[in-house]
Each structure stands twice: as C-alpha cells, then as structure tokens.
Amino acid sequence: xxxxxxxxxxxxxxxxxxxxxxxxxxxxxxxxxxxxxxxxxxxxxxxxxxxxxxxxxxxxxxxxxxxxxxxxxxxxxxxxxxxxxxxxxxxxxxxxxxxxxxxxxxxxxxxxxxxxxxxxxxxxxxxxxxxxxxxxxxxxxxxxxxxxxxxxxxxxxxxxxxxxxxxxxxxxxxxxxxxxxxxxxxxxxxxxxxxxxxxxxxxxxxxxxxxxxxxxxxxxxxxxxxxxxxxxxxxxxxxxxxxxxxxxxxxxxxxxxxxxxxxxxxxxxxxxxxxxxxxxxxxxxxxxxxxxxxxxxxxxxxxxxxxxxxxxxxxxxxxxxxxxxxxxxxxxxxxxxxxxxxxxxxxxxxxxxxxxxxxxxxxxxxxxxxxxxxxxxxxxxxxxxxxxxxxxxxxxxxxxxxxxxxxxxxxxxxxxxxxxxxxxxxxxxxxxxxxxxxxxxxxxxxxxxxxxxxxxxxxxxxxxxxxxxxxxxxxxxxxxxxxxxxxxxxxxxxxxxxxxxxxxxxxxxxxx
Numbered sequence: 433x434x435x436x437x438x439x440x441x442x443x444x445x446x447x448x449x450x451x452x453x454x455x456x457x458x459x460x461x462x463x464x465x466x467x468x469x470x471x472x473x474x475x476x477x478x479x480x481x482x483x484x485x486x487x488x489x490x491x492x493x494x495x496x497x498x499x500x501x502x503x504x505x506x507x508x509x510x511x512x513x514x515x516x517x518x519x520x521x522x523x524x525x526x527x528x529x530x531x532x533x534x535x536x537x538x539x540x541x542x543x544x545x546x547x548x549x550x551x552x553x554x555x556x557x558x559x560x561x562x563x564x565x566x567x568x569x570x571x572x573x574x575x576x577x578x579x580x581x582x583x584x585x586x587x588x589x590x591x592x593x594x595x596x597x598x599x600x601x602x603x604x605x606x607x608x609x610x611x612x613x614x615x616x617x618x619x620x621x622x623x624x625x626x627x628x629x630x631x632x633x634x635x636x637x638x639x640x641x642x643x644x645x646x647x648x649x650x651x652x653x654x655x656x657x658x659x660x661x662x663x664x665x666x667x668x669x670x671x672x673x674x675x676x677x678x679x680x681x682x683x684x685x686x687x688x689x690x691x692x693x694x695x696x697x698x699x700x701x702x703x704x705x706x707x708x709x710x711x712x713x714x715x716x717x718x719x720x721x722x723x724x725x726x727x728x729x730x731x732x733x734x735x736x737x738x739x740x741x742x743x744x745x746x747x748x749x750x751x752x753x754x755x756x757x758x759x760x761x762x763x764x765x766x767x768x769x770x771x772x773x774x775x776x777x778x779x780x781x782x783x784x785x786x787x788x789x790x791x792x793x794x795x796x797x798x799x800x801x802x803x804x805x806x807x808x809x810x811x812x813x814x815x816x817x818x819x820x821x822x823x824x825x826x827x828x829x830x831x832x833x834x835x836x837x838x839x840x841x842x843x844x845x846x847x848x849x850x851x852x853x854x855x856x857x858x859x860x861x862x863x864x865x866x867x868x869x870x871x872x873x874x875x876x877x878x879x880x881x882x883x884x885x886x887x888x889x890x891x892x893x894x895x896x897x898x899x900x901x902x903x904x905x906x907x908x909x910x911x912x913x914x915x916x917x918x919x920x921x922x923x924x925x926x927x928x929x930x931x932x933x934x935x936x937x938x939x940x941x942x943x944x
Contacts, residue, residue: 439678442668446682447689448589449664450657454690455592457534457736458654460712461790462694463701465647467709470632471699473644477651478695482687485655488809489683495812496662497676498819498826503662505750508808511815511902520808521750523800524659528747530796532775535736535743536783539564541715542733549726558784564737565780572741573772576765588735595728596693599713602722603700613704614720625720628706629699646931648924650790650797652805655690657683659746671829711790744775791935798928806921814914818902 437445466474501507504524509517540561547553606613611627633640661679668675701713710716714732717725748771749759757764786792812819903911 437669439670439674442670442678443682443685446664446668446678447685449660450682450686451689451693452589452592453657453660454655454686455589455693456739457531457538457789458650458793459592459595459693459697460538460714460732461534461793462651462654462698463705463713463716464709464711464790465651466698467629467702467706468633469640469643469647470630471702472631473640474699474702477644477647478698480648481651482655482691484652486684486687488805488813489657489661490680491813491816492658492809493661493665493676493679493683494816495819496665497672498823500665500826501662502666503750504659504804504808507662511811518754519803521754523803524750525747526796527653527800527804528743529775529778530792530800532740532743533779533782533786534789534792535740536561536565536569536779537787537789538712538714539733539736540783541712541787542729545714545718546726546730546733549721561780561783565776565783568737569740570772570776572738573744573776574769575741588738591728591731591735592693595732596697598724598728599697599701599704602725603704606704614722616719616721618719623719625705625708625716627703629703642927642931645924645927646794646798647928649801649805649928650794653793653797653801654694655687656805657686658804658809673827673829711788744772748772748775786936786939788935788939791932791939794928794932795936798925798932801928802922802925806925807918810914810918810921814910815902815906817910818906822902 465477469477495501495511496507499507499510501510505517505520508520540557543564544555544557544560547555602613606627613625613627615622615624617623633643635643664679664682665672665675668678670678697713701716702709705713705716708716708719714725714729717729748768751771752759752764752767755767757767759765759768782792
C-alpha cells in the first residue's frame with residue numbers, strides 16, 4: 433500500500449502552490465505603487481493588504497470547508513445561487529484578462545531588452561508582442577495536457593525567488609555606493625539613478641487620499657490564493673478537519689513569505705530608483721545595462737509565457753462546462769480552441785496599445801476584485817456561524833466528506849467477491865481465482881481486506897446536502913457589520929475603477 437504523505441510535506445507543497453499564485457507579474461509593478469503613494473501610505477496599504485487577506489481568507493476557507501464546495505464558483509452557487517456563481521465566473525474572466533495582458537507586455541519588454549543589449553537589435557514591440565501571443569502563447573494553450581508545462585512552472589517559482597534576492601542585493605549595492613545604483617550615458621549627458629523616497633506624494637491631500645484608495649484592490653489581490661483552496665480541501669490526504677488545518681497553516685506561511693517578497697521588492701525597489709521608477713521594475717533597470725538583470729529579464733519573460741496557458745486552462749475549462757460540455761470531449765475541445773483564440777486576440781489588442789501594467793492591474797482588480805476578493809469572503813463572514821451550526825458533523829476527525837473517498841471493501845469467497853460500501857450495500861461480481869495463487873498471496877489479500885475493514889469502521893460519510901439559507905438565521909450584528917464593510921469596499925472599488933480608468937486612457941494617449 434502506498435504510504436500517505438506527511439503533514440510537513442503536504443504543507444510545503446501547498447505553500448509552494450499558494451506562493452506561486454501570489455507572486456508573478458504583480459511583483460514587478462509593486463515598487464511603482466509604493467513610490468507613487470509615498471512610504472507612509474505604502475506602509476498602511478501593505479499592512480491592510482495582508483491583515484485583511486488573513487481575515488477574509490479565514491472565513492472563506494471556513495465556508496469552502498462547511499459547504500464542501502469544489503470550486504469558487506460552486507461556493508457562490510451554494511450560498512447565493514446560480515446567477516451569483518455565473519457572476520463569479522465573469523469576475524474571474526475579467527481578472528485573468530488583466531493578468532494575461534500583462535504577461536504579453538512583460539514578456540515582450542524582456543525579450544526586446546535582451547535583443548537590444550546583446551545583439552544590438554531594436555525590434556518592433558508590436559511585432560514582438562504579436563509573435564509571442566500567436567507564435568508561442570496560443571500554440572501552448574492548444575495542448576490537451578499541461579503536465580509538462582506544469583513541471584516547467586516549478587522552475588518559474590525558483591526564478592521569482594532569485595528575482596526577489598536580486599532586488600535585495602542591488603538595493604544594498606546602491607546603499608554602499610552612497611545611494612547611487614548606476615551611472616549611464618543619455619545622449620552624451622551623464623546621468624545617475626539615485627535612491628530617494630518621499631513620505632507623501634507632492635499632491636493635494638484629496639489627491640493623496642484618492643491615490644491611496646485606488647490601489648487598495650490591486651494591493652489586496654497580491655496575497656490572494658482563492659481558486660486553489662476548494663481543490664486542496666478535496667485533494668489533501670487526511671481527515672477533513674485535518675485538511676482544513678493544513679490549508680490554513682499553508683496560507684499563514686504563504687502570506688509570511690509574501691510579506692517578505694512584496695515588502696522587499698516593493699519598498700527597496702521604490703527607494704532604490706526614486707523618481708526613475710517605472711511601472712515594471714525590470715524596465716527601470718534598463719539604463720544600467722546590468723548583465724545579470726538582462727538575463728533575469730529574459731528568464732522572467734519565459735516565466736510569464738509559461739504562465740499564460742496555465743492560467744487560461746482552468747478558466748476555459750470552467751467556460752466550457754458553463755456551455756454544457758466537457759473539455760475532454762471533441763466538442764468541448766473545439767470550444768476551448770475558440771476560447772483560446774478569443775483570449776489571445778483580446779490580450780494582444782490591449783497589450784499593443786498599452787504599457788501601463790499598474791493601471792491594468794488596478795482597473796481589472798477594482799472591477800472584478802469587489803466580487804472576488806471582497807463581497808464573497810465578507811459574505812462568508814456573515815453566514816459563518818450558521819454554516820458551522822448546519823454542518824457541525826464535519827468537525828469529527830473520522831469524517832470522509834466526499835462520497836468518492838469512501839473505501840471499497842472486497843471480500844473473496846470461492847469464485848465470487850462482494851463489494852461493500854459503508855452504507856451496507858453489497859454488489860456481487862464474478863472473479864477468477866488462478867490456480868497458481870499461493871497461500872501467502874491469499875493471506876496477503878485477507879490481511880489487506882481486514883485492514884480496510886478496520887479503516888472503514890473508523891470512517892463515517894457526510895454526504896452533500898442542500899443547505900438552508902444561512903443568511904436568514906444569521907445574527908443581526910453580523911449582518912450589520914458585514915454589510916457595512918461590503919459597502920465601504922464597494923465605494924473603494926468604484927473610486928479604483930474611475931481613477932485607474934483615467935490612467936488607462938492617459939496611457940493610450942501617451943502610447944499614440
């Protein structure tokens with residue numbers, strides 16, 4: 433029998449999956465946000481991000497646990513109905529569209545920069561983006577199995593950690609050089625990149641506050657790992673309560689790593705470049721022409737290229753299921769090809785005319801983030817006590833929460849076998865007993881069956897049931913607090929949409 437993985441191993445694997453969900457293209461843009469709002473408001477934003485995410489994710493995990501939801505959409509359907517489930521799907525599409533557009537922009541910048549510094553070739557960014565989108569990203573998205581790409585993506589996680597360490601090293605290099613990161617020639621004029629970091633931006637108090645508000649949704653999403661939680665609760669090994677504890681421990685470790693990663697890159701990057709900071713910190717390094725940074729930029733380009741099909745796959749799988757098919761079928765695969773094509777075209781169109789990845793993250797984060805990062809998790813807080821009361825049986829350490837996890841016991845007698853499930857049902861099936869089956873082998877079968885029977889006696893099944901509306905019987909205080917918080921974040925997201933939309937429009941004007 434295969435040995436079950438240890439808790440420590442499951443936590444380490446789960447933590448790695450969550451961290452890779454958190455880090456990525458957002459890490460490159462965070463220094464620009466930290467510098468733009470000033471270090472005082474950046475600290476407040478940073479603290480708010482990981483504290484609010486810890487609180488929201490706690491209640492979100494509890495809701496996924498007690499409803500036995502198998503996806504974020506499934507949780508929305510169970511708690512708020514099918515229409516809200518579809519709304520969550522739309523929010524996911526909008527959010528991922530922003531990320532995938534940024535992948536095209538970042539990969540193009542990395543490859544063009546490498547070609548300029550090492551081959552002295554200036555490539556047209558429009559052509560580069562088109563070749564990347566349709567020559568690499570689209571074909572990779574057509575693969576029916578992403579197992580090989582998934583294995584390569586583990587290397588991507590290592591590249592991200594190398595990048596974080598690199599920013600820290602260059603920050604201290606600049607500090608040791610009296611705050612000067614590098615000196616470069618700009619059209620015959622010698623210029624230097626010197627560290628500086630203001631406490632507040634040179635704007636009116638109202639504008640400072642609006643800048644602070646507009647970046648709350650995008651910075652909040654830095655620590656998000658929502659889609660992976662329901663799958664982990666179903667796939668981790670152990671009793672159901674134990675799985676919840678493993679997910680929470682992994683989340684806490686992931687957020688701690690996120691604090692180190694985003695804090696180091698965000699604040700050190702902002703201070704290191706000062707007014708020379710760009711919307712992508714890799715682009716801010718370009719004037720220095722550091723060999724290592726150029727190589728790292730190329731590696732990071734391939735990281736986001738690989739992430740494109742990995743991000744798109746679960747999204748298109750959900751969309752295919754929404755239209756009543758499965759991606760494994762011939763019809764479903766044809767639908768997935770159409771979805772691949774539409775997403776690639778839309779991402780390329782926006783990437784061709786926009787380079788402001790911070791504005792993209794802010795805009796799409798404000799639109800989709802309200803439903804995905806705020807409304808649903810806060811609603812989970814409102815109904816948490818009722819969900820617990822309705823499903824208190826799930827807290828038993830012997831619970832098997834999903835029917836397909838129930839052990840199947842086979843007892844052989846003569847030329848027949850009986851298959852028993854915990855509900856007592858038995859199905860007789862014919863089996864062959866070969867003449868060369870030795871006594872030792874028969875004893876092994878009996879021993880395995882006895883062990884399975886003992887395990888079966890320790891496990892109970894809690895089959896899915898239709899929940900009563902938990903909101904009706906929720907205490908009034910929880911409703912008032914929850915709804916008030918939802919309204920506050922709704923106002924924040926509206927400000928974020930308006931402000932970031934203005935930045936996007938300005939970005940289009942600048943790029944003309």
